[in-house]
Amino acid sequence: MANCDCEVALVSGPLGLTSPETTLGAGAIVEFLGNVRPLENGKPIEGIEYEAHREMAEYQLRKIAQEAAARFDLLMIKLHHCVGFVAVGETSLLLRVAAAHRGAAFEASRWAVDELKKRVPIWKSVRFQAGSAKEKERSVPALA
Template sequence: MANSVSQVLLTEAPLEAPKEAVDPSTSPRTNLAAGAVVDFWGIVRRLEDGHEIEGIDYEAHKAMAEHQMKVIAAAAAETFRLNQVLLHHRIGFVPAGEASLFLRVRAQHRAAAFEASKSIVDELKKKVPIWKKPKFRMATQRHASRSEAATAK
């Protein structure tokens, strides 16, 4: 959509919802056509593969990741006729219980907003060079035994 606004962000800082309200009377005029706003928060779970973790360390090829995030946001805006896409991802250590991903999608109708949100997250996981390494709690620290490593091959 020609009038869509996209913003991507990779940051080590905790994620926050943008200060703008969802209320159209306080939103920028470009958002007045939006009848639906979908916010998605990706939260670091306490368990990873059944083992308790302290959090996840996210690494990224920053320039490439930002470029791919922009491509994904622009493609979704075009495909789903979105008014706005905000796509924010944390890098560095993110403790369990905190957000690693924030996505806001504004669209004229709710179906497009929900479909676009799912599509954007799916594409992000497939195409953006962000890698995660869980930090397991010491009591449940996992190490593959030689037999597990041999079986995994």
């Protein structure tokens, strides 16, 4: 992990996407985008309002990135999640990892998303098209 470039962020609003950068020595770069789906329990939605305990969320994102870097011998990891309103079709989570081999990159991606869902204090409030709201849940529905 000593040579891993770790970047984490909690960003207001939907995530703007950038083209994947190359990482020297990487044989594989895996990118995962978590997007807001158009339906929640079969009902159409406008989007999702994400809230977070900012300090704890940033701490946990960084910890997950560092653990993934060490565990999977990553060369780079970028882990961003949004807060605020994200409309249907927009991106709420960006995860990009680079490793020497594809197996480690894919495994690290799955592991990091699973850990984020378990450990990072981010809540959602669904905005249905009719304007009603669902109670907050401790999950990130774009990843389910």
